[in-house]
Each structure stands twice: as C-alpha cells, then as structure tokens.
C-alpha cells in the first residue's frame with residue numbers, strides 16, 4: 001500500500017459512515033461479551049489482507065481527529081507495514097502520529113504488546129490473522145461456534161497436554177490461548193506468550209481479523225488467564241539475556257545477526273522502550289552511551 | 294404526510310468527525326461500566342429524547358438496526374426523526390436491536406432479544422432515559438475494583454447478568470451525559486453507610 005496513491009474523494013478515516021456504524025456496533029458487543037468473536041462484514045481496504053486490514057478497519061472506526069496514533073509491527077515503529085499504516089491514517093484521518101507509547105492514544109499493533117504499561121484512555125488495536133483459537137483442532141466454523149457456545153474446551157487442553165507429552169513442556173510460544181473472564185477461550189493474536197500477562201491492563205484492547213471477518217475485545221481490568229495445568233503452570237519464558245543496547249533485563253528481546261561471521265546481539269523488540277531507556281542513560285553490553293559524543 | 298421541520302433538523306453538521314467523537318465516548322462508556330461520559334458533539338431529537346440518547350441513535354442506528362420506542366418516546370415526531378436521520382425500521386421489543394424509553398416504559402426485560410448461545414451478540418441494547426435510583430455497587434470487566442452507581446432497581450440487572458454470555462446491554466442517558474452497563478457487570482445493593 002502506498003498512502004500517496006490514495007486520492008480523490010474519501011470520507012474521514014477512509015471508511016463510509018454505514019460501514020463504521022456496523023464495525024462500531026460489533027465493537028460494543030465485543031466489549032459486552034469479552035473474548036467472544038463478533039462477526040462483521042469486512043470491507044476492502046487499499047492494502048492486502050496480510051497487512052492487518054482487520055486492525056486497520058477498527059482503527060478507522062474508532063479514531064477521532066484529536067487522537068495521537070502509533071503503529072508497531074513486532075514492536076518496531078519503522079517497518080514498511082507500520083510506516084504505511086501510519087501514513088495512511090495521517091492522510092485519511094489527519095491524525096497526529098507518534099512513536100512514543102506514552103503519548104499515543106490509539107496504538108495499532110501486530111504481534112506485540114508494548115513493554116510500557118498502557119493507561120486509561122489508551123486503546124490497543126490488534127491485527128489478527130486467525131481469530132479462532134480452536135481452528136487448528138477443528139476446521140469447521142459451525143463446530144467451533146458450537147464448542148464456544150457449550151464452553152467445550154477439552155480439545156484445547158488435550159492439545160496442550162500432547163505438547164507436554166512430546167516436548168516435556170507446553171511448546172506453544174506464540175498465540176498462546178487464554179480464557180477471558182472465566183468464559184471464552186480466545187486467541188490473543190500471535191504475540192509471544194511473554195506478553196500474555198500484559199493482557200490484563202488498564203487500556204481497552206480491540207482485536208480485528210479482516211479476512212476472517214471477526215472482531216473481539218477485552219475491556220480494561222478484565223481477567224485473562226493463560227491456559228495451563230496444575231502440574232505444568234503457565235510460564236512466561238524469555239531468553240536469559242539482557243538487551244545489548246539498553247541493558248534491559250525484563251524486556252522481550254529479538255536476536256539480530258550483526259555480521260557474516262555469525263555475530264549476533266540481543267535487542268529489545270519494543271524499539272520505543274529501548275530508545276526511552278537509552279535516552280535515560282542506560283547502556284547495554286554493546287551499546288554506546290547516548291551522551292558519549 | 295409532510296414531515297415537520299423538527300424531524301429534518303438535529304443531525305450533525307460534520308457527521309464523520311462528530312460521530313467519531315460521540316462513538317468514542319460510547320466505546321469508553323461500554324468499556325468502563327458505571328463511568329460517566331460527557332458528550333461534546335450532540336444530536337438533537339424531538340422531546341422527550343435527551344441529547345445523549347439522540348446522539349447514540351444517530352451514531353449507532355441505521356436501516357440494519359430495528360428500533361423500539363417505548364412509552365412517551367413512541368410519538369410521531371420521534372418516529373419521523375429516526376426515520377429521516379437513521380432510516381431504522383420501528384418495531385416491537387422482540388425484534389429490536391435498540392430500544393429507547395424511560396426505565397418504566399421499557400417494561401419487562403424478558404420482552405427483548407437476549408442473543409443466542411452461538412450468537413450472544415445478537416441481543417438488544419437498551420437506551421434508558423434518566424439516571425438515578427438506589428445506590429448500587431458495580432463489579433466486573435472494565436472496573437478495577439468496584440464502582441458506585443445508581444440504578445432504578447437491582448434485581449432486573451442481577452437476573453440479566455446471570456444470563457451471561459446472553460443478555461442485554463444498557464446505556465443510561467441524561468442531558469449530554471451517558472454511562473453504560475453491559476451484561477458482564479455484577480450489581481449489588483450498596484451497603485448503607
């Protein structure tokens with residue numbers, strides 16, 4: 001997608017008002033039934049499905065002119081995908097954009113929750129590829145809908161238990177299923193399971209799957225429990241390393257290959273978090289002090 | 294029959310932006326049960342519709358959402374306004390996606406659609422005119438610990454919450470203010486101080 005190519009007449013935030021109303025109604029029902037997947041009639045967006053059209057449609061339905069909008073892709077603000085979505089809304093909704101988590105009012109994300117705790121008044125919009133947590137166990141939509149209706153989640157536990165039998169632990173490390181407010185099993189989108197504890201937060205979380213035409217939501221301060229077993233409790237897990245740039249020991253790290261000789265370093269996947277720490281004077285093993293110059 | 298000019302006025306002058314702001318307040322309200330939201334961008338419908346209720350209708354209703362008008366709200370001026378601005382069909386309580394009226398007039402909650410086990414989202418949203426009543430304590434999703442509120446009664450909301458994941462969702466409107474009570478909220482009578 002190229003924001004510059006969008007021209008001619010379009011409505012505020014691109015979508016027409018009737019489409020926004022339909023999405024808005026789905027969002028309200030999603031908040032009223034936390035973790036339940038509300039069907040909605042997904043619209044064509046000027047970008048391919050893999051680009052997070054579900055998240056983009058939610059952002060289009062909730063953005064107000066006064067918002068400050070941030071987009072992250074696996075924690076980074078500067079990937080092609082994140083930059084394109086940011087430019088798109090700068091153009092069609094004339095919103096201010098920011099890379100600072102603390103200053104954003106709406107954050108659209110693919111595959112991460114920001115390290116910094118979100119506060120009241122902030123909304124996190126997730127791009128979701130496959131909203132149905134039971135899809136890999138049961139391909140039929142009719143059947144999975146029935147399973148949710150009957151709260152029949154035994155199959156999911158069997159799958160996790162098979163993981164334990166095979167690998168000695170629950171091997172699922174992304175899109176780790178959760179139970180919301182003791183009722184619906186939900187796919188938190190492909191965030192690392194390291195992020196799962198942060199699904200209980202003060203901000204509003206909205207999830208959009210464009211191709212699969214589903215919207216779901218978690219209100220603030222809602223109970224979100226990662227599925228586990230008494231003898232195999234959920235473990236957050238992270239590499240026993242610190243960020244080589246900012247020295248953070250508690251953040252989710254990406255492994256980056258630095259040269260042809262196989263050199264590598266670990267850096268915060270949340271680029272804003274890392275920047276903020278470095279600006280505050282923290283230096284990692286391979287970092288350069290900000291004020292060294 | 295010619296519509297009164299009242300029916301043709303009271304919409305938004307800049308619908309996309311004003312609707313966006315009003316919806317955001319409605320979203321925050323549903324996400325934080327019991328928390329008062331002040332609307333800045335207001336629609337104006339004929340009496341006895343409050344500005345907050347008129348704004349909700351304008352932002353959420355269209356030909357896909359049948360609306361039920363209860364009691365005093367079921368009058369020609371209001372019907373015409375909804376027909377002109379929303380294009381929503383006017384129906385009885387059983388078919389309504391949205392219902393509007395005073396708590397008294399809305400009547401037996403059993404008359405409204407609760408959704409189905411497979412589609413609990415296909416349930417009615419009730420827009421209640423007026424606030425106040427007995428002090429209650431709210432708990433549940435969207436509420437950190439508990440929140441104080443006032444409701445016209447307690448038992449009806451307790452029965453509604455017991456139906457979860459089925460159930461009705463409510464907005465309470467007064468002037469330019471509104472707050473929401475989704476089916477997830479657990480209501481108890483506030484202990485006497």
Ligand SMILES: [Zn+2]
Nearest residue numbers: 243246268274
């Ligand atoms: Zn770092």
